[in-house]
Amino acid sequence: MHPHEAVLKVEHVSKSFGLVQALIDGCVELFPGEAHALLGENGAGKSTLVKILAGIYDVDAGEIILNGVPVEITSPLAARAAGIAVIYQEPTLFPDLSVAENIFMGRQPLSAGRRIDKAEMIRRTKSVFERLGVDISATRKARGLSVADQQIVEIAKAISFDSKIIIMDEPTAALTEVEVARLFEVVKTLRSEGSAIMFISHRLEEVFAMCQRVTIMRDGNFVRTSTIEEISLDEIIFSMVGRDIVSVYSRHNSELGDLILDVKGLTRAGVFKDINFQVHSGEIVALAGLVGAGRTEVARGIFGIDPIDAGEITFKGKKLKSGSPLAAMSAGIGFVPEDRRQQGLVMDMAIDRNVALASIHDLTRLGLIKGGSEKSLATRWASQLQVKFGRFSNPVKTLSGGNQQKVVLAKWLARTPSLLIIDEPTRGIDIGTKSEVHKLLSELVSKGIGILMISSEMPEVLGVADRILVIHEGRLSAEFSRAEATEALIMRAATGQESVVA
Amino acid sequence: MMGASIYKKSRSSSFLLKAFQLREMGILIAIVLVFGLALIKNSSFASTASIQQLLSGPSVVILLAVGETLVIITKNVDLSIGSILGLSAYVVGDLFVHHQGMPVWIALLAGTFVGLLCGLINGLIVAYAKVPALVVTLGMLYIIRGVDALLVNGRQIVPSSIPNSFINLGSNSILGIPILTLIAGAAVLIFTYIMRTFRPARDFYAIGSNTEAAVLAGVRVQRRVFTAFLISGSLAGLGGALWLAEFATVGSTAGSGYELNVVAAVVVGGVAIFGGSGTVLGAAFGALLLNTIDQALVASRVSSFWNQAVAGALLLVAIAFDRYVSLKTERALRVDRFSSSEAK
Numbered sequence: 001m002h003p004h005e006a007v008l009k010v011e012h013v014s015k016s017f018g019l020v021q022a023l024i025d026g027c028v029e030l031f032p033g034e035a036h037a038l039l040g041e042n043g044a045g046k047s048t049l050v051k052i053l054a055g056i057y058d059v060d061a062g063e064i065i066l067n068g069v070p071v072e073i074t075s076p077l078a079a080r081a082a083g084i085a086v087i088y089q090e091p092t093l094f095p096d097l098s099v100a101e102n103i104f105m106g107r108q109p110l111s112a113g114r115r116i117d118k119a120e121m122i123r124r125t126k127s128v129f130e131r132l133g134v135d136i137s138a139t140r141k142a143r144g145l146s147v148a149d150q151q152i153v154e155i156a157k158a159i160s161f162d163s164k165i166i167i168m169d170e171p172t173a174a175l176t177e178v179e180v181a182r183l184f185e186v187v188k189t190l191r192s193e194g195s196a197i198m199f200i201s202h203r204l205e206e207v208f209a210m211c212q213r214v215t216i217m218r219d220g221n222f223v224r225t226s227t228i229e230e231i232s233l234d235e236i237i238f239s240m241v242g243r244d245i246v247s248v249y250s251r252h253n254s255e256l257g258d259l260i261l262d263v264k265g266l267t268r269a270g271v272f273k274d275i276n277f278q279v280h281s282g283e284i285v286a287l288a289g290l291v292g293a294g295r296t297e298v299a300r301g302i303f304g305i306d307p308i309d310a311g312e313i314t315f316k317g318k319k320l321k322s323g324s325p326l327a328a329m330s331a332g333i334g335f336v337p338e339d340r341r342q343q344g345l346v347m348d349m350a351i352d353r354n355v356a357l358a359s360i361h362d363l364t365r366l367g368l369i370k371g372g373s374e375k376s377l378a379t380r381w382a383s384q385l386q387v388k389f390g391r392f393s394n395p396v397k398t399l400s401g402g403n404q405q406k407v408v409l410a411k412w413l414a415r416t417p418s419l420l421i422i423d424e425p426t427r428g429i430d431i432g433t434k435s436e437v438h439k440l441l442s443e444l445v446s447k448g449i450g451i452l453m454i455s456s457e458m459p460e461v462l463g464v465a466d467r468i469l470v471i472h473e474g475r476l477s478a479e480f481s482r483a484e485a486t487e488a489l490i491m492r493a494a495t496g497q498e499s500v501v502a
Numbered sequence: 503m504m505g506a507s508i509y510k511k512s513r514s515s516s517f518l519l520k521a522f523q524l525r526e527m528g529i530l531i532a533i534v535l536v537f538g539l540a541l542i543k544n545s546s547f548a549s550t551a552s553i554q555q556l557l558s559g560p561s562v563v564i565l566l567a568v569g570e571t572l573v574i575i576t577k578n579v580d581l582s583i584g585s586i587l588g589l590s591a592y593v594v595g596d597l598f599v600h601h602q603g604m605p606v607w608i609a610l611l612a613g614t615f616v617g618l619l620c621g622l623i624n625g626l627i628v629a630y631a632k633v634p635a636l637v638v639t640l641g642m643l644y645i646i647r648g649v650d651a652l653l654v655n656g657r658q659i660v661p662s663s664i665p666n667s668f669i670n671l672g673s674n675s676i677l678g679i680p681i682l683t684l685i686a687g688a689a690v691l692i693f694t695y696i697m698r699t700f701r702p703a704r705d706f707y708a709i710g711s712n713t714e715a716a717v718l719a720g721v722r723v724q725r726r727v728f729t730a731f732l733i734s735g736s737l738a739g740l741g742g743a744l745w746l747a748e749f750a751t752v753g754s755t756a757g758s759g760y761e762l763n764v765v766a767a768v769v770v771g772g773v774a775i776f777g778g779s780g781t782v783l784g785a786a787f788g789a790l791l792l793n794t795i796d797q798a799l800v801a802s803r804v805s806s807f808w809n810q811a812v813a814g815a816l817l818l819v820a821i822a823f824d825r826y827v828s829l830k831t832e833r834a835l836r837v838d839r840f841s842s843s844e845a846k
Contacts, residue, residue: 076718092715094708096778105708105719108701115699 005068007032007196008053008084008165013062015048022048024220026062030165030196035187037207037228038200040217040240046200049217050167054086055079084165085158091150095143100125102142103157128156132186147292148179155186166190167198172206175292176473177496184210202456203290204233205491216240237459237487256466257281258316260419260450263302266311271297272474275311279419284441284451286465288458289494294474295454296338299421302452303335304328316418329358334412336405338423338454344408347397351389352378354396355410381410385440402426402433409440420444423454438464458487472496525772529787533794540798547801550678558680560793562587562748564786565686565741566764567771568693569734571785574768576730577710577777578635582624583738584760585646590616590742591752592650595659598668606668610743617739618732620646625731629724635731647758654754661750672747682744686786689737693782706730710777766813767792770820792816 008030015023023045030036040046051057053064055073063070066082073079079086093102100121101108109124111117125138134152136145142153151171158166172180187197187210201207207214208228215225216239223239261279266272272294279285287295300306302313304324313320321327328335337343345354356363356374363373378392385406389399396407405425412420425441426434441464445451455461461468468485470478470493478493537556540547566583573580590613597604597612624642628635661669674681697703705726708716716723746752771788773780792813799809 077720080720092712092718094711094715094778096711096774097704097707101704105716106701106705106721108704110701114701116701116704 006030006065007067009063009065010049010053011063011065013049013052013064014060015052015057016060021220023052024222026217026220026222028198028215028222028225030198032164032194032196033191034213035191035197035199035211037211037214038198038217039204039207039214039236044217044240045220046217047169048220050086050169050198050200053079053084053165053167055084080161080163083161083163084167085154085161085163086167087151087154087158087169087171089170091147091154093142093145093150093153095141097142098139099136099142099145099153100138102153103128103160124160125156128159131159132156132189134182134186146179148175148183151175151183152186155190159190164194165196165198167200169200170202171199172201172203180206202458203491203495204236204487205495207236208233233488255282255446257283257448257450260316261302261452262314264312264314266298266301266313267309268297268301268306269309271306272301272471275471275476277469277476277479279450279452281418281448281450282445283466284445284453284464286461286468287452287454287471288456288461288468288490289471289477290456293471293494295471296423298471299335299423299452299454302328303333303421305335329415332416332418334358334415334417334420336408336412336420336422336425338427340404340408344411345396345404348395350393351382351387351396351399351407352392354407355381355414358411359414377414378410381414382407385410385413386436400433402429402437405429405433405437406440409437413444417449419450419452421452421454424456425453426455426457426460458490461485461490462487470494526781526784526787529771529784529791533787533791536791536794536798540794540801543798543802547798552797552801554675554678554680556790556794556797557683558748559797560767560789561680561682561686562741562744563760563763563767563789563793565689565744566734566738566760567767567785567789568686568689568782569730569737570761570764570768571771571773571780571782572693572697572706572730573635573734574765574773574775575706575710575777575780576727577713578628578727578730579639579765579775580621580624580635580731580734580738581639581761581765582620582642582646583734583741583764584757584762585643585650586617586620586735586738587742587745587757587760588752588755589620589646589650589653590614590739591746591756592654592659592742592754594743595664595746595752596653598665599659599663602663602665604665606671609668609746610740613743613746614736614740617735617737617742619735620739621732621735624735625728628731629728643761647754650756651754654752659746659750659752664746664750668747669750670747672744672750682748685744690782690786697782702726702729707778710774711779763792764789766817770816772820772824774824775821 006029010026010028013023013026014021026045026049028038028049038046038049048057052059053073055076055078058074064073065071071082073082073084094105097105103125104121108116109120111120122138129136129138132152132155136149136152142150145153155166171183175183190197199207199211211228213225213227214231214236216223216236218240258281259278260281263275263277266275275298277285287298289295297306301308304322304327307323313322315331315333318331320331325335341347346357352375355378359377360369363369363377375392382389387403387406387410389403396404399407422441426437429437438460441451441453453465462485466482468480468482468490469476470480470490472494473496477496478489480489537547546552566587570580570583593616594609594613597609620642624639627633627638671681676684697706705716705721708719708721709723709726713723742757745757767789768780768785769775769788770792771780771785773785795812795816796809799812800806
């Protein structure tokens with residue numbers, strides 16, 4: 001079928017962490033000149049595979065065959081020597097050094113006396129950029145480069161190593177449309193030079209536009225590999241999810257209540273602009289859109305973490321003081337951040353203390369915390385949310401991701417909020433706990449809470465939300481009801497191809 | 503399709519880039535300004551003797567600042583250099599007590615060697631045992647000072663035991679330039695050249711700028727950090743010998759608190775305290791500036807309280823400036839991202 005031999009074969013590779021099987025008997029082939037998409041939900045095992053190829057993890061079983069020869073990739077350096085370059089979502093550059101030096105660090109061209117030949121280094125950098133058809137100054141520092149430009153620098157580095165296999169982990173996640181187009185051009189150039197590109201993405205439209213073949217993973221298994229012509233969008237989604245979306249996210253409809261949150265003309269210079277929407281009690285409103293579109297920032301603006309430059313937030317009929325999380329909290333808003341390790345929890349602190357953290361004012365008398373009050377509060381909510389833990393005094397970091405998320409939820413629910421803002425409610429949580437969290441959300445709204453949910457997982461958005469607002473590059477680009485929303489419609493609005501809201 | 507908009511952003515941050523490069527120039531201007539102001543107050547400030555003092559006074563600090571710069575560039579810090587200097591000064595002095603005729607170059611070598619040994623211990627513990635440098639070198643600060651006190655044991659080194667040939671090193675000039683200044687100047691030039699020119703030296707910057715990325719790029723992080731501490735220790739040891747030549751008297755407290763002067767000079771000189779950027783030349787200028795301010799205040803008969811306050815204020819200004827520049831860069835990037843979507 002393919003004219004060339006595979007440059008890279010992954011054969012029956014397995015990898016587990018403790019009891020979790022991250023990769024089960026995985027097989028992938030990469031051919032020169034192809035762009036190959038690796039698809040799957042979060043936790044499907046894509047990153048594990050990438051990290052094995054990058055030399056960060058070793059394999060439990062199976063073989064990696066490079067140009068027909070079995071190899072062991074024991075370190076990032078070994079991966080590099082083998083001609084495999086991995087470009088991560090967040091590029092790893094030296095911000096204080098010049099672009100040229102970033103590309104040639106550790107192997108700068110030398111002249112007599114082992115002195116670095118700067119002119120030659122810059123010349124070579126320029127020629128790589130020329131080959132890629134991009135215009136980035138070779139002498140400027142890497143600090144301040146946009147993510148897109150940083151990726152290009154990483155790609156230039158890979159090329160200068162003569163890497164024939166380039167793996168990109170969600171390269172377009174933080175790029176604007178123009179930047180994505182440029183990246184596509186670069187990838188085209190690389191392919192025409194015979195490089196093989198493995199491309200991890202959640203943007204299926206891009207996969208169709210750029211890749212020749214796709215491999216789909218689910219729960220550590222390799223579901224199927226197919227050429228792009230032979231597979232449809234629906235088939236891809238079905239293979240990724242493995243079940244009917246509707247059946248996974250079942251939820252009973254709840255009564256739509258009073259208006260609780262009314263956002264008018266919310267603007268933060270350079271981040272988001274003129275955002276208008278409402279949330280009622282008893283409904284889940286999803287903020288959909290691509291990573292970096294400004295969804296989290298809107299939520300942070302409402303909760304008062306970031307200042308806003310214009311606009312008005314009315315909460316339960318009263319104007320909400322902007323720029324003050326304390327005001328938002330006492331008005332009855334809860335905020336479950338995206339990064340629970342950094343922002344949602346104090347990882348080294350005990351479970352009960354974490355639960356009590358946001359309610360600490362109610363538990364204090366004369367500035368001292370009432371004895372046992374933290375524990376009784378935590379007991380009540382932990383049992384309600386079915387948190388699985390050993391002892392309350394254990395630090396939160398000993399819990400699994402799903403249970404950690406429940407602790408964050410418990411923390412806010414203990415304050416009996418009327419609006420809960422949840423950023424990526426199920427990121428990094430296993431499938432089982434995921435549906436528990438979803439069930440919990442739907443129970444909460446049936447009790448009259450309003451939920452504003454930010455999610456990058458399309459099935460979650462489609463399955464859980466009553467209404468879906470799509471944000472594209474800092475602006476509200478579309479609004480769908482649960483009935484009318486489809487993945488394609490949301491995707492289109494999220495990539496700015498179609499503006500539904502006037 | 504490839505709109506020009508994505509390239510526009512490099513311009514807005516270019517002034518920041520220049521601000522970094524202009525740091526040395528800024529400090530030079532500050533030195534000249536301070537000098538000029540002092541001159542108005544006290545015309546003897548420009549006398550040959552006074553200028554020679556302005557140059558030779560900070561020489562030892564400059565020498566130590568060179569080593570400290572390398573360490574700080576790798577995102578570490580060496581707080582033990584003041585103690586190393588004291589120990590080395592005493593050991594060299596004691597050698598002279600027992601061997602009056604010891605040649606000057608052996609004395610310098612001996613001092614350097616004492617420093618090298620101390621740096622070796624620092625480097626081993628920080629680079630290979632991975633203990634934070636702040637803790638290790640703080641511990642070494644006390645340990646070395648303790649060893650020093652044991653050795654001194656009340657027996658000060660007095661000028662009469664130091665041969666004139668060695669004392670001349672601290673007081674003579676060649677073509678009007680103090681020998682101490684020549685030595686410190688040579689160290690600055692040599693290390694400025696090395697830090698710009700050789701691969702291993704560039705690794706220092708890579709490590710400080712992004713350690714993880716440095717590992718991924720195959721930089722031998724441990725070896726480089728170890729080397730930085732070796733150099734810093736050695737230069738502090740050499741500095742100890744020169745201190746002896748300059749003052750000819752060494753007690754058990756020689757050089758105590760010096761490390762803070764040096765770190766202040768380095769930071770004022772534009773070496774980022776969190777590593778990754780800065781130059782040896784800048785650090786040397788920083789030392790020169792702090793010393794010039796010091797002397798200018800003395801010459802203007804301002805209370806000595808002020809010169810510490812001024813040094814402290816300068817330090818804060820330097821750090822605030824670095825922070826401002828990095829925040830500014832972030833902001834520029836953020837606004838640019840939106841304007842590129844606006845442009846469509």
